[in-house]
Amino acid sequence: MTLADILARLDTWTTPPTAAEAEVQAACPHDCPDTCAMRVGVKDGRVVSVKGDPTHSLTAGVLCTKVSRYAERTHHRDRLTAPLKRIGKKGEGRFVPISWEEATVTIADRLADIWHRHPEAILPYSYAGTMGQVQGEGMASRFFHALGASLLDRTICASAGSAAMKLCVGAGVGMDPEALGGAELIVLWGCNAITSNLHVWRIVQTAQKRGAVLWAIDPYRSDTAAKCDHHLAPRPGSDAALAYAIAHVLQRDGLLDQDYLDRHSEGAAAFLAEAAQWTPARAAAWCDVDAAAIEALAAAYGRARPAAIRLNYGMQRTAGGGDAVRAVLALPTLAGHWRHPSGGAVLSTSGWAPQNPALTRPDLLASSTPRTLNMSALGDALTRTEPPVEALIVYNSNPAAVAPDSNAVRRGLARDDLFTVVLEHFQTDTADYADIVLPATTQLEHFDLHRAYGHLHVLLNRPAIAPLGEARPNSRIFRDLAAALADRLGDACPALADPALKARDAEIACDALLWDHPALAGAPTETLLTHGHARLAAAPRGQAPFSEGGFRTPSGKFRLAFPDVPQVRPNHEDWQGERAQTYPLQMISPPARHLLNSSFANVDSLRALDDGPALWIHPSDAAPRLIADGQPVRIRNDRGAHLATARVSERARPGVVIDFSIYWPKLSPGGDNCNAVTSQALTDHGGGATFYDCLVEVETA
Numbered sequence: 001m002t003l004a005d006i007l008a009r010l011d012t013w014t015t016p017p018t019a020a021e022a023e024v025q026a027a028c029p030h031d032c033p034d035t036c037a038m039r040v041g042v043k044d045g046r047v048v049s050v051k052g053d054p055t056h057s058l059t060a061g062v063l064c065t066k067v068s069r070y071a072e073r074t075h076h077r078d079r080l081t082a083p084l085k086r087i088g089k090k091g092e093g094r095f096v097p098i099s100w101e102e103a104t105v106t107i108a109d110r111l112a113d114i115w116h117r118h119p120e121a122i123l124p125y126s127y128a129g130t131m132g133q134v135q136g137e138g139m140a141s142r143f144f145h146a147l148g149a150s151l152l153d154r155t156i157c158a159s160a161g162s163a164a165m166k167l168c169v170g171a172g173v174g175m176d177p178e179a180l181g182g183a184e185l186i187v188l189w190g191c192n193a194i195t196s197n198l199h200v201w202r203i204v205q206t207a208q209k210r211g212a213v214l215w216a217i218d219p220y221r222s223d224t225a226a227k228c229d230h231h232l233a234p235r236p237g238s239d240a241a242l243a244y245a246i247a248h249v250l251q252r253d254g255l256l257d258q259d260y261l262d263r264h265s266e267g268a269a270a271f272l273a274e275a276a277q278w279t280p281a282r283a284a285a286w287c288d289v290d291a292a293a294i295e296a297l298a299a300a301y302g303r304a305r306p307a308a309i310r311l312n313y314g315m316q317r318t319a320g321g322g323d324a325v326r327a328v329l330a331l332p333t334l335a336g337h338w339r340h341p342s343g344g345a346v347l348s349t350s351g352w353a354p355q356n357p358a359l360t361r362p363d364l365l366a367s368s369t370p371r372t373l374n375m376s377a378l379g380d381a382l383t384r385t386e387p388p389v390e391a392l393i394v395y396n397s398n399p400a401a402v403a404p405d406s407n408a409v410r411r412g413l414a415r416d417d418l419f420t421v422v423l424e425h426f427q428t429d430t431a432d433y434a435d436i437v438l439p440a441t442t443q444l445e446h447f448d449l450h451r452a453y454g455h456l457h458v459l460l461n462r463p464a465i466a467p468l469g470e471a472r473p474n475s476r477i478f479r480d481l482a483a484a485l486a487d488r489l490g491d492a493c494p495a496l497a498d499p500a501l502k503a504r505d506a507e508i509a510c511d512a513l514l515w516d517h518p519a520l521a522g523a524p525t526e527t528l529l530t531h532g533h534a535r536l537a538a539a540p541r542g543q544a545p546f547s548e549g550g551f552r553t554p555s556g557k558f559r560l561a562f563p564d565v566p567q568v569r570p571n572h573e574d575w576q577g578e579r580a581q582t583y584p585l586q587m588i589s590p591p592a593r594h595l596l597n598s599s600f601a602n603v604d605s606l607r608a609l610d611d612g613p614a615l616w617i618h619p620s621d622a623a624p625r626l627i628a629d630g631q632p633v634r635i636r637n638d639r640g641a642h643l644a645t646a647r648v649s650e651r652a653r654p655g656v657v658i659d660f661s662i663y664w665p666k667l668s669p670g671g672d673n674c675n676a677v678t679s680q681a682l683t684d685h686g687g688g689a690t691f692y693d694c695l696v697e698v699e700t701a
Contacts, residue, residue, distance in 0.1 A: 001525055006515055009529040010506040014447040016463040020044055025053070025532035027461040028067050029135075029443040030596050031128035031157065033177070033312075033348075033454020034199045036063055037533045040444060040464040047071040047444050047464055056533050058178060058199045058455045065593075065609070066600050070444065073603050074468070078426050080439035081469020090414045093432035093666075100470060103436050108484035110419045111147070114390045115489060119148035120370045121390035125378065127156055129396030129599070130474075132448030132461065133359060133512035134505050135441075139475040140395060141360035142503075143482045146495035148365065150389070151372040156402065158453075159686030160316040161347050164325035167685070168559045170552025174329075174346030175308060175338075176539055177455055181207045182342030185304035187215045187297075189328055190239070190315030192222040195593045197454060200310065213304075215297055217242070219588055220616060220658045221651035232297060233653040234287035236586050236692045237318035237571040243327035244568065245283030246298040247275035250334050255302030257336025264549035265333050267561025272334075274565045286568070288575075288655070302335055306343025313347075314590060318693040320569030322685025327566040333558045338546040350453040351552065352538045354517035359508070364495045376689035377680040378403045382412020391419045395440070395474055400429035401598040401664050404678040404689050407640045423474060426602060429665050439471040446473040449509040458513070458520075459533040475505050572681040573695040575655060583637045583695035585621060589661040589674040601664045613668050615644040616658040617698060622648045625699060632669070632701035635659060637694075640676030643669040643701050657698060 017024060026038040037056035041049035050070045054061035083103035088094030098106075114121050124144045130136050144151075153159075165172050180186060181203045193201035201224065208214050208229070216225035217232050217239070225231040234242050250256050251272050261268045280298070284291035301307050309328060316325050329345050337343030373381045373389075378399055382389055392413075403409045413420065413433035422434040431437050445468065448461040467473070479502065486496035503511070515525055519538035528534035539545040549556045573579055575586050591597070592614075594606040601607075615633055627633055629648040634641055635657070644659060652658055659674045681690045 003510060003515065006525065006529065007506055007510045010509050013460050013462045014505050016465050017042060024462050024464040025460065026443065026464065027448065027450045027459035027533070029130040029132055029448065029450070029461070030067065030599060031131060032596060033197050033452070034058065035131065035450055035452035035454060035457070035459060036067065036199070037459055038063065042464050045465055047074055053533070055531065056457070057535070058457070060199065060202070062199070062202070064198050066596055066606060069600070069603055069605050072605055073600065074442045074444045076426070076603065078602065079468060080424055080426060080437065081471055082439060083470070084437040086435050090416070090433045091410070093427060095437060103438060104480055104484050107421055107436055107481060108488055111391055111485060112488040114419070115147060115493070118387050120150045121387055122147060122149035123373060123381070123389045123392050124149060124152050125375060125392055125394045125399055126152070126396040127154055127375070130443065130448070132450055134448045134508045135446055135474045136396060138359055138508040138512065139478040139501070139503070142364060142500050143478040145361055145364040146482065146498060146501060147485065147493065148370055150370050153372050153374045153687055155374055155376045155686060155688045158313050158348070158688070160322040160683035160688035161311070161313055161325045163686030164316070164322040165329070165347060167562055168326050168329055171351035172348040172453065173351040173545070173552060174349060175344035175545070176341070176541070177310065177346055177349065178203065178541070179342045180204055180308050180310065183207060183212055183304070183306055183308040185213045185215070185300055185307040187217060187301065187307065187309045188224055188228065189217045189309055189311045191310050191312035192218065192224045192590060193310070194223040195591060196312060197310070200454065213300065215300070219656050220653060222590070223593070226651070230297070232289055232293050234289050235575060236588050236656065237320060238287040239315050239324035240320055240327045240566055240568045241278060241283045241286040242294065243324065243331060244275045244278035245280045245294050246301060246331055247272065247334055248278050249280065249295060249298030250302045251275055253299065253302065256334055260336040260339065261334065265558045265560055266555060267559060267565070270565050271330060271560035278568070301331065306337045306340035307332070307335065308337065308343055309345035311345060311347040314588070314692060316683065317689060317691045319572045319681070319684060319690060320567060321683045321688060321690070323566035323569065330558070330560050333560065339544060340547070341542055341544045343544070344546065348453040349456055350451060352456050352519065352536050353451040353458060354514035354519050355451065356511055356514050358511040361500050364498060364500070366495070374682070374687050376404060376682060376687065379405045379408025379412055379680055382415065382418065383408065389418065393421045394430055395423040398428045398430045398598045400433065401673060402662050402675065404675055404691060405639055405680045406665070406672070406675040408680065423477060428598070432666070438477055439469065440477070441467045441471045441473045445471065447505045447509070449512055456536045456539055457533050458528055458536065460528060462532070473505070475508060567684070569684060571693045572679070572690060573693055575695070579695055583697050585696050585698060586656045587635065587659050587677065587694045587696045588656065588692040589659045589678070591662065592660040595662060598662045598664060601667060611645065613642070613644040613663050613673065614647050614660050615698065616647045616649050616652040618650060618652040618654045619648055620654045621657070622646065627698065627700060634699050634701045635674070635677060635696050636699070637677045637696050639679060640672060642672035642674060642676045657696065
């Protein structure tokens with residue numbers, strides 16, 4: 001199939017149905033490994049149902065509670081349906097409607113003025129409000145590259161783990177998550193699958209009923225940990241030590257697969273020399289767990305055939321998060337579990353899809369590369385960077401709610417000299433600080449193409465309905481801004497005249513993937529264009545992709561010590577350090593079950609299922625603080641404070657509080673959320689956010 005044929009077929013997916021009643025093929029856009037295939041029911045221009053696609057092997061007809069309410073979110077009474085201009089002070093949230101023409105002229109004039117002084121003074125800020133290739137970074141990146149704006153290092157979620165995978169595996173690849181059901185032992189390491197990987201949990205449950213033994217490694221007794229056969233609760237940030245202790249036992253007890261190590265790894269001697277130093281007793285002290293539990297886990301892992309590890313991203317949100325991922329991913333190499341289709345480990349599968357650099361057109365950058373600013377340090381970027389950021393364009397994100405050290409972020413957003421534009425569905429906390437707010441379409445109103453990071457499929461999303469009110473897709477907004485800036489800047493910025501900035505949505509989708517790659521060529525492409533989802537041919541079902549090595553490293557071998565062995569690092573805010581004298585409790589902030597980052601926080605039916613910001617605290621920590629279950633509490637440190645309802649429970653471990661997130665500050669008691677206390681410190685690899693590397697004190701409110 002030629003690219004022209006593919007483009008023509010993609011074009012047929014870009015318009016909503018014309019019939020009064022229809023069922024439309026769609027894809028979930030949210031930052032979740034499941035990336036579900038959906039069926040959207042439409043009647044008279046309104047979405048009446050959102051269901052899982054029964055023909056998609058992972059979705060299997062089931063959606064999470066959040067996304068099953070997507071129609072309620074799209075047709076919400078508070079949807080933004082016209083451009084807005086600020087008339088009050090920043091943060092007050094007072095706006096008046098304006099036309100798209102006025103909005104576009106205002107934005108283009110301000111950006112042109114700033115560009116003439118310093119293109120790098122313009123900063124985009126986005127993340128995974130949609131994971132789509134078209135409405136995500138497709139046209140937006142082309143626009144900002146052509147302007148020569150500051151680059152954004154998108155580190156807020158997964159960069160430490162991604163960097164770790166590149167170091168040891170070579171790319172974001174691992175075992176097929178759908179093959180987990182064939183494992184004899186499954187370790188869910190920092191993975192509360194019931195909340196954040198629901199469809200894999202279904203597979204894991206089926207394996208458990210068949211006799212597989214489930215181990216949860218998580219600092220608290222999550223919903224998932226409560227249903228596993230065993231639960232080990234290490235201190236946040238101690239995972240590398242735990243992984244080394246498991247490796248220690250494998251080596252000590254003759255449970256290494258020496259043949260696999262010899263043929264398919266590099267650096268084994270150095271890694272095992274380090275592991276020899278981490279006895280279960282030493283690791284137990286570091287992790288604050290029982291050494292006997294480490295011994296039991298290591299023995300079970302070494303003897304199972306096969307064993308599988310499902311990691312998730314919480315474990316890499318501490319100072320040593322990247323090396324913790326490297327140490328955990330080393331375990332199936334030591335024990336030879338990669339030999340089996342249902343063995344090995346998986347953090348992300350995003351590297352299986354053959355992405356095309358032409359999607360974002362980095363070649364549009366001027367000869368000199370602009371500066372890069374780290375999104376996990378947005379507060380510093382807006383208040384300390386020189387030359388200062390003068391324009392901030394926010395899309396697919398809500399940094400006033402999700403970025404660490406939110407008080408610093410809000411100080412930056414409140415600058416009178418900062419011109420801020422926000423593309424949004426709702427008037428979020430971030431939108432309250434904007435000069436111009438632009439109404440964006442939801443997934444049910446636009447076309448997109450999706451890769452996944454939790455399975456081996458690609459998916460298409462057809463718009464089910466026309467955009468509500470005057471809402472526009474991100475792709476059109478940035479197309480129109482590019483044209484307006486091209487008129488103002490002319491020959492001074494020739495990249496804005498590139499045809500890539502005029503591409504229609506189907507052309508952007510066509511540019512997103514390498515269609516002639518063996519993973520896509522032929523049947524997968526035909527299936528995708530016909531049915532809306534297709535499994536990549538990169539790792540055929542039932543085969544072990546790394547049974548004979550073949551990792552994405554230059555040598556094809558797993559790198560156990562590149563550039564050196566993983567390090568066991570104390571947290572930035574060490575639970576045994578001096579700071580703990582003032583702030584003695586470690587805090588983690590995993591997602592509440594009915595939220596996805598800050599999405600869905602204002603959906604009425606989901607709010608009714610959720611009791612708002614809650615803090616789990618162990619009875620031994622609650623008692624000396626005179627904290628009772630159900631009592632309002634204040635969580636504080638020197639960065640800020642916020643309020644929550646105490647849930648005194650042994651599901652929290654001593655010394656660690658669980659502060660469920662991410663609620664909109666404006667919908668939270670006291671007007672702050674958990675990120676009032678998190679810091680802008682970064683991880684060892686990838687410059688990632690360290691949300692779970694945070695010490696606090698808790699007191700009655």
